[in-house]
Amino acid sequence: xEVHNRYQTALILLxxxxxxxxRGDSAITVQQAEHLKSRIERLxxxxxxxxxxxxxxxxxxxxxxxxxxxxxPEFNIAEGKTxxxxxxxxxxxxxxxxxxxxxxxxxxxGNTNGIHWENSCIHTKGEANPAWWVDLGQSYMIKRVEIYNxxxxxxxxxxxxxxxxxxSSTVTSNPKCGGDHQIDxxxxxxxxxxxxxxxxxxxxxxPGSRTLTLCEVQVFSTSDVAVxxxxxxxxxxxxxTCGLSTFIHVPQSDCAGSRIDIxxxxxxxxxxxxxxxxxxxxxxxxxxxxxxTCYLKNKLCSAGExxxxxxxxxxxxxDVAVxxxxxxxxxxxxxxxxxxGKTxxxxxxSGYWIPVTGEVFSGExxxxxxGNTNGxxxxxxxxxxxxxxxxAWWVDLGRSYVINSVVIFNxxxxxxxxxxxxxxxxxxSDQVIANPKCGGDHQIDxxxxxxxxxxxxxxxxxxxxxxxxxxxxxxLCEVQVFSNS
Ligand SMILES: [Ca+2]
Ligand SMILES: [Ca+2]
Numbered sequence: 001x002e003v004h005n006r007y008q009t010a011l012i013l014l015x016x017x018x019x020x021x022x023r024g025d026s027a028i029t030v031q032q033a034e035h036l037k038s039r040i041e042r043l044x045x046x047x048x049x050x051x052x053x054x055x056x057x058x059x060x061x062x063x064x065x066x067x068x069x070x071x072x073p074e075f076n077i078a079e080g081k082t083x084x085x086x087x088x089x090x091x092x093x094x095x096x097x098x099x100x101x102x103x104x105x106x107x108x109x110g111n112t113n114g115i116h117w118e119n120s121c122i123h124t125k126g127e128a129n130p131a132w133w134v135d136l137g138q139s140y141m142i143k144r145v146e147i148y149n150x151x152x153x154x155x156x157x158x159x160x161x162x163x164x165x166x167x168s169s170t171v172t173s174n175p176k177c178g179g180d181h182q183i184d185x186x187x188x189x190x191x192x193x194x195x196x197x198x199x200x201x202x203x204x205x206x207p208g209s210r211t212l213t214l215c216e217v218q219v220f221s222t223s224d225v226a227v228x229x230x231x232x233x234x235x236x237x238x239x240x241t242c243g244l245s246t247f248i249h250v251p252q253s254d255c256a257g258s259r260i261d262i263x264x265x266x267x268x269x270x271x272x273x274x275x276x277x278x279x280x281x282x283x284x285x286x287x288x289x290x291x292x293t294c295y296l297k298n299k300l301c302s303a304g305e306x307x308x309x310x311x312x313x314x315x316x317x318x319d320v321a322v323x324x325x326x327x328x329x330x331x332x333x334x335x336x337x338x339x340x341g342k343t344x345x346x347x348x349x350s351g352y353w354i355p356v357t358g359e360v361f362s363g364e365x366x367x368x369x370x371g372n373t374n375g376x377x378x379x380x381x382x383x384x385x386x387x388x389x390x391x392a393w394w395v396d397l398g399r400s401y402v403i404n405s406v407v408i409f410n411x412x413x414x415x416x417x418x419x420x421x422x423x424x425x426x427x428x429s430d431q432v433i434a435n436p437k438c439g440g441d442h443q444i445d446x447x448x449x450x451x452x453x454x455x456x457x458x459x460x461x462x463x464x465x466x467x468x469x470x471x472x473x474x475x476l477c478e479v480q481v482f483s484n485s
Pocket of ligand 1: 106107108109110111112113120121215216
């Protein structure tokens with residue numbers, strides 16, 4: 001614009017100069033006239049060029065006003081990252097020898113093909129709340145998540161699904177991106193905007209008893225910063241060094257249990273089973289049996305946990321076996337019981353005495369911190385309330401402590417079921433039930449004299465136990481509160 005005006009001004013001044021030269025009877029030479037003419041033409045062509053440029057700029061601005069700003073570049077930050085799923089269901093076609101492992105990495109292999117038999121889709125077992133997730137290596141600002149569905153059959157299995165994004169490796173405890181999503185089952189993929197969410201873990205979960213299949217999950221961010229600095233998860237085995245020779249053969253044994261079986265593959269070779277365990281960072285051992293069935297396991301079972309299995313063999317991952325088999329991880333010191341002998345309270349007290357013997361069973365609050373864990377109410381070391389509704393007992397530790405755990409000794413001569421369920425409250429308010437809960441509803445095993453509840457990280461001067469509901473008398477034979485400080 002400024003350029004345009006400058007040339008216009010120059011042109012006008014030049015015209016005045018020509019008029020001034022031509023005033024009165026003084027004449028300009030032919031040479032001077034030619035020179036001026038060429039200067040005027042050069043200036044005119046410059047003005048034309050500026051006008052053209054301005055017209056083009058105006059056109060671009062008009063287009064932008066109609067179509068919006070140009071798209072920011074986006075990067076799929078999930079491809080090739082480490083992926084997990086709650087279980088794996090693989091298939092084998094004996095006639096052709098083809099194997100379809102269905103393992104978690106197939107949803108980040110860069111192949112969006114929706115035909116399961118093209119070997120690029122994951123597959124869980126039918127189970128409660130199946131989930132798949134990827135560890136991006138570090139936290140990213142997420143823009144959107146694109147999910148490619150299975151298309152050769154069963155595309156309706158995906159609906160409805162949830163997406164979770166956050167920093168917890170327990171991926172389904174992370175916030176949801178939106179609510180229940182529905183894919184159009186005729187479309188190969190769905191793009192879900194998760195603008196504004198941040199996280200290292202991105203997961204897909206099917207609520208309910210279902211089977212999860214995903215052919216690709218792309219996670220888009222407007223920044224691919226992790227390319228330079230993504231830390232490699234420390235428990236990820238180096239794939240090039242993993243193979244059958246990595247495992248220790250434990251003949252005719254199995255440690256069975258659906259909770260430790262993270263994947264099952266039917267009709268597969270021993271080498272396939274070893275490779276599948278290598279490919280899954282959570283796999284520490286596997287069983288391969290006489291029916292050519294392979295079970296991947298998420299732990300290394302101790303000799304005591306391993307049972308005899310006539311048709312099967314366990315294979316334990318060697319490097320882990322060397323490190324962790326000889327001794328279990330040391331348990332941290334429980335700390336000191338800071339409750340014993342402190343002042344205790346309860347919402348009511350129900351005592352009784354036996355006239356024949358003259359014995360008194362006071363049931364008072366201090367009996368839960370008298371240092372005697374005897375669960376027999378007749379030994380006079382247990383508390384007893386009236387059952388007036390929401391009965392509670394609490395101890396004043398005298399000052400605030402960082403709590404490790406609370407151990408509760410139940411009544412054992414009768415009525416041990418009365419304790420379930422119970423809540424623990426810890427905090428600095430003497431209105432003890434206004435303090436935060438340690439966990440939710442706890443259940444003690446009725447065959448056990450005590451339960452230890454970890455309250456790691458909680459701090460408080462008052463520790464209470466409460467039975468929610470009416471007509472529930474509370475009897476506690478001892479409450480120990482462990483702390484290091
Ligand atoms: Ca894929
Ligand atoms: Ca006691």
